[in-house]
Amino acid sequence: MQHDTELEELRRQITEASHFIEHAQEQLSLRVIGQHDVIRKVFIAMLVNGHILLEGVPGLAKTLIISTFAAAMNLKFQRIQFTPDMLPADLVGTMIYNPKDMEFYPRKGPVFANVILADEINRSPAKVQSALLEAMQERQVTIGSQTFPLQEPFMVLATQNPVEHEGTYLLPEAQVDRFMMKVLVDYPSYDEELEIMIRSATTAGTTPVKPVVQPDDIFKARALIDRSYVDPRVQRYIVDLVVATRKPSQYGMPSLEAMIEYGASPRASIFLLLAAKAHAFLQHRAYITPEDVKAIAYDTLRHRIRPGYEAEADNIKPDDIIRQILQNVQVP
Amino acid sequence: MNTKPERKTAGHRTRRLIYLLLVLLPIAIFYPQSRAEGKTQPIVTVQVTPDSLLVGDRVHCIIDVRHAPSEVSALEIAPSDTLSERSFELISRKQPSSSPIPGIGHETYQLEFAVFGSGRQLLPPFFVVMRNSEGKETERISFKPSTSVFVQALTDTSMHDLRPIKPPLKPSIPTLLLMPIMLGAIGAALMVLLLLFILKRTVSKSAEKIDPGHVAQRKLRKLGSRLSAGMPPPECYEELSNIMRSFLEHHYRIRALEAVTQEIERDLKKLGVAGFESIMNLLKQADLVKFADSRPDVEESRQSLHKATEVIRSTRITSPPEE
Numbered sequence: 328m329q330h331d332t333e334l335e336e337l338r339r340q341i342t343e344a345s346h347f348i349e350h351a352q353e354q355l356s357l358r359v360i361g362q363h364d365v366i367r368k369v370f371i372a373m374l375v376n377g378h379i380l381l382e383g384v385p386g387l388a389k390t391l392i393i394s395t396f397a398a399a400m401n402l403k404f405q406r407i408q409f410t411p412d413m414l415p416a417d418l419v420g421t422m423i424y425n426p427k428d429m430e431f432y433p434r435k436g437p438v439f440a441n442v443i444l445a446d447e448i449n450r451s452p453a454k455v456q457s458a459l460l461e462a463m464q465e466r467q468v469t470i471g472s473q474t475f476p477l478q479e480p481f482m483v484l485a486t487q488n489p490v491e492h493e494g495t496y497l498l499p500e501a502q503v504d505r506f507m508m509k510v511l512v513d514y515p516s517y518d519e520e521l522e523i524m525i526r527s528a529t530t531a532g533t534t535p536v537k538p539v540v541q542p543d544d545i546f547k548a549r550a551l552i553d554r555s556y557v558d559p560r561v562q563r564y565i566v567d568l569v570v571a572t573r574k575p576s577q578y579g580m581p582s583l584e585a586m587i588e589y590g591a592s593p594r595a596s597i598f599l600l601l602a603a604k605a606h607a608f609l610q611h612r613a614y615i616t617p618e619d620v621k622a623i624a625y626d627t628l629r630h631r632i633r634p635g636y637e638a639e640a641d642n643i644k645p646d647d648i649i650r651q652i653l654q655n656v657q658v659p
Numbered sequence: 660m661n662t663k664p665e666r667k668t669a670g671h672r673t674r675r676l677i678y679l680l681l682v683l684l685p686i687a688i689f690y691p692q693s694r695a696e697g698k699t700q701p702i703v704t705v706q707v708t709p710d711s712l713l714v715g716d717r718v719h720c721i722i723d724v725r726h727a728p729s730e731v732s733a734l735e736i737a738p739s740d741t742l743s744e745r746s747f748e749l750i751s752r753k754q755p756s757s758s759p760i761p762g763i764g765h766e767t768y769q770l771e772f773a774v775f776g777s778g779r780q781l782l783p784p785f786f787v788v789m790r791n792s793e794g795k796e797t798e799r800i801s802f803k804p805s806t807s808v809f810v811q812a813l814t815d816t817s818m819h820d821l822r823p824i825k826p827p828l829k830p831s832i833p834t835l836l837l838m839p840i841m842l843g844a845i846g847a848a849l850m851v852l853l854l855l856f857i858l859k860r861t862v863s864k865s866a867e868k869i870d871p872g873h874v875a876q877r878k879l880r881k882l883g884s885r886l887s888a889g890m891p892p893p894e895c896y897e898e899l900s901n902i903m904r905s906f907l908e909h910h911y912r913i914r915a916l917e918a919v920t921q922e923i924e925r926d927l928k929k930l931g932v933a934g935f936e937s938i939m940n941l942l943k944q945a946d947l948v949k950f951a952d953s954r955p956d957v958e959e960s961r962q963s964l965h966k967a968t969e970v971i972r973s974t975r976i977t978s979p980p981e982e
Contacts, residue, residue, distance in 0.1 A: 334951055558950045614951035618919040658919055659949065 337554055337613035344548050345611060350539040354399035357534045359392050360526065361519035367609065368510045368626055369396055369484070374548055374608060375601040377507025378463050378483040380448075380498075380630065384490060387512045393444045393484050400545070401538030402441035402480065409451035415458035422471040433470040438462050441478055441542075445485040449495040459483065460502045480545050500633065507598045508623070509630035548608065555604045556614040560659035562600070564617050568624060569596045571652045572632050580655050586638040586648055591631035599627050617658045625649050701726035701787055703802055711809040714775055717750060718808055722768040724787055725760075730797065734768045735786040746776040746810070747783045777812030781805070871909035872971050878902045879971070883964050892960040893948050899960075899967055900945035903938065906971060920946055937970045 348370055355366055365381070369392065372379045381389050390406065397404030407418065420436035437443070438459065445459055462468050463483050467476045485506070487498070503509070515523060567578070572590030575583035603619035610619070629645040638648070702725040707718055724732045736749060753769040774780060782804040789798040879902060886895050904923070908915040913926040920942045927935040944963060947953040955963075 334953075556950075556952055558952060561950055612951075616919065616946055616950045618921045621919055621922075654914065654917055657917055 334556060334613050337551065337556075338611065341551050341555075341608055341613055342611045344544070344551050345608060347540045347544040347548070348609065351396070351399040354536045354539055355392070355395050357536060358395045359388055360523045361515040362388060362392060362512065365389075365392060365510055365512055366396070368508055368623075369393070370609065371602050371605040371623065372507055373400070373480060373482055373545065374552055374605040375507070376480070376482075376549070377598065377601065378485070378505065380503065380506040380509045381484055381486045381512055382489050382509060383486070383512025385488060387514065389484075389486050389512055390444060390446065393442060395536055397442040398536040398538060400442075400540045401542070403478070404442045404444070405437040405440035406444040406446060407437050408446045409448050409455065411450060411452065413451040413455045415455055418455060418458050419462065419468045420470045431471065433473055433475070435470070435475065436468075438468060439475070439477065441480055441482065443481075443483045445483055447487060447495075448485040449487045449498055452496055453499075456496065456498060456502060459485075460505050464505055480542065503630045504592055504594055506630065507602065508626040510626050511629075552604045552608050554613075555607055557600065557604070558614070558659075561603075561615050561617060561620065564656070564659050565596055565599045565603070565620055567656050568620070568628070568652060569593075569599065571656050572628065572648070575652070578652070578656055580651060583648060583651060586635055586641075586643055588633040588635040591628050595628055595631045599624065602627055621653055624653060701732060701789060701798075701800065703787055703800075705782060705802075705804040705806045707782060707806050707808055709808070711811065712774060714777060714810050714812045716774060718747075718772050718774050720770040720772060720782065722770065722785070724766050724768070726764045726789060728762060728764045730764055730789045730791055732764070732766050733788040733790065734766075735788055736770070737784055737786075746774060746780045748773040748775065774808060774810050777810050779807050779809050781807045871906050872974065874909075875902050875906035875971050876968060879964055879968050883961070886957060886960055886964065892955045892957055895960045896945045896948035896955065896963065899963060900942060900949065903941060903945070903967060907938070910974065932974070934970060934973055937966065941967055941970065 351370075352366065359366065369379060371377070373396075383389060394404055394406070416436065418436050419438050420434050422431040423434045424431050443459075448456060448459070462477060466479075466481055467474055469475075487495075514520075569591045571578040571580070572587060572595075574590075575581065575587065599620060600615075602623040603615050606619040606622050607613070607615045612619075625646055628649050632645045632648055634643060634645060634648065638644075704723045706721040706723070709718065712718060722734060724734070726732055734755070750771040750773050752771070755766040755768050757764075757766045772783075784801060784803045787800045787802060788796055789800070791797050879899075882890075882895060882898050882902070886892070904915040904918075907913060907923060907927070911927070911930055911932065913923065913930070915923050915926075918926070920939070923942065924935075924939050927938065932938070941963060944955075948955060
């Protein structure tokens with residue numbers, strides 16, 4: 328009974344602490360129409376210190392969502408357009424010589440912000456990509472001989488276009504694995520598109536967004552998320568899903584064996600649990616259920632599964648493989 | 660006058676006798692000893708089988724030699740390079756066999772040749788060597804057999820490789836004998852297939868007859884008695900959740916065992932199941948015990964079991980929706 332009371336107390340605190348998300352969502356809805364799923368995933372990543380790779384054709388409000396999100400969350404926002412001639416110094420900063428006192432001073436790059444939009448990350452060469460991905464992982468940047476920690480919260484949202492691959496530098500699997508989620512941005516529905524058109528077809532400026540969140544709100548939420556209860560059954564369910572991507576035969580899916588070249592890494596298990604916790608937080612729950620795991624399974628696993636030759640020949644996408652895994656692995 | 664011609668006749672007779680002796684003496688001297696001892700010329704017969712064959716095939720040759728009983732014969736084949744166009748290649752020869760024929764010496768030689776070339780081919784020449792009882796060669800007779808074989812060249816005539824030995828032909832089983840066996844096998848296979856079909860239908864019919872509601876109620880009764888026997892309530896709720904999911908899966912034909920509670924709720928709503936709120940309440944309560952570490956007491960567990968039994972009873976009255 329004492330445990331029930333503790334969880335109830337935690338649930339109450341979570342409900343209270345998650346109000347800021349509702350406020351931020353209200354601000355977002357002033358500018359962004361639809362894309363609720365993408366917005367929810369951005370909040371999830373922010374709550375558990377993750378990064379997101381956004382994939383979608385141009386013009387789906389990816390930049391608008393992120394800039395509005397940063398504005399509503401009262402966070403410093405930087406948009407970096409990745410180009411083929413970019414250098415790592417353009418991203419992290421460099422040492423500048425001051426002739427007055429004849430000394431070098433570090434000049435911080437655009438990566439020193441809370442929310443980074445790495446637009447078209449696959450347009451720049453590998454050394455620039457790796458500089459950003461290193462900053463994402465280490466959460467610090469070295470300029471010259473000095474190391475600077477990045478501001479918290481720090482979140483990178485990288486975008487890439489799924490159709491134009493000419494002149495791009497494909498992100499290596501090891502670097503893609505560092506993104507907590509790969510979110511697919513889809514076209515808005517008919518009604519949403521109608522509303523977008525009516526609201527945006529004006530010469531007036533964009534609707535202003537008020538900052539309604541303080542960084543402390545985010546840190547408080549993170550602390551509560553860490554305290555959420557995860558039953559061993561759910562933990563095992565997460566591991567079952569990840570292992571099923573590597574050894575599908577063990578879970579009664581021998582046909583998937585040839586479809587998967589390699590399965591998800593242990594990072595997938597970690598991020599699945601973290602994202603599931605954040606998902607439960609958004610539902611004002613202090614415990615995780617398999618529903619939370621299923622809700623974020625596609626986004627957390629799709630960039631960690633490499634379909635094999637047979638899958639590519641049959642036009643089977645990672646999402647199809649994940650769907651089959653979710654349908655066959657028994658829920659606790 | 661008469662004495663003179665008589666004298667002349669006697670002298671003539673004497674002279675005739677001398678001439679006869681002079682003629683007979685060398686004959687008596689040079690008359691062969693063997694002939695004197697009853698010696699006869701050896702008789703050689705040659706047999707070949709088959710008389711028509713393909714190039715590279717083997718031919719069996721039997722040479723039969725009959726001679727005087729006091730002698731022994733031996734057979735010598737001319738070396739292969741002197742054989743006519745190298746058409747015959749000696750493969751093997753068996754030890755000569757002799758059969759006792761009274762008053763006659765007799766040996767049989769069995770030879771095996773590989774035949775090459777093409778067209779009609781005469782057998783190669785050979786020598787019959789006669790030896791006396793002391794082993795001394797008394798005679799060497801050369802034979803050129805007139806026997807021939809016809810060689811059919813299906814391949815290149817320059818072929819000098821040996822053809823493999825043909826496997827012995829097995830007597831073929833008459834088709835009439837095979838027919839009943841084949842018909843019997845087909846009949847047996849059909850019988851097995853028919854039995855399998857009947858068995859499958861029986862099993863599926865009996866499976867259809869099993870009412871998932873009945874099974875679930877029996878399981879719930881057992882669970883109730885286990886709870887009374889001291890089963891911990893969390894375990895009871897886990898079991899209850901499994902029973903309910905299994906019932907829903909079989910009764911409504913939805914994927915309930917691999918689905919989360921929200922997915923079951925969505926499916927039941929779609930099917931328009933009466934009393935689905937009660938089912939969802941039970942599942943959500945079980946979820947709280949399973950995932951939120953909620954600790955209900957025994958009385959709460961008993962009430963949940965009772966509710967589950969009622970829910971299943973009420974759904975059994977209403978038939979499952981048509982697919």
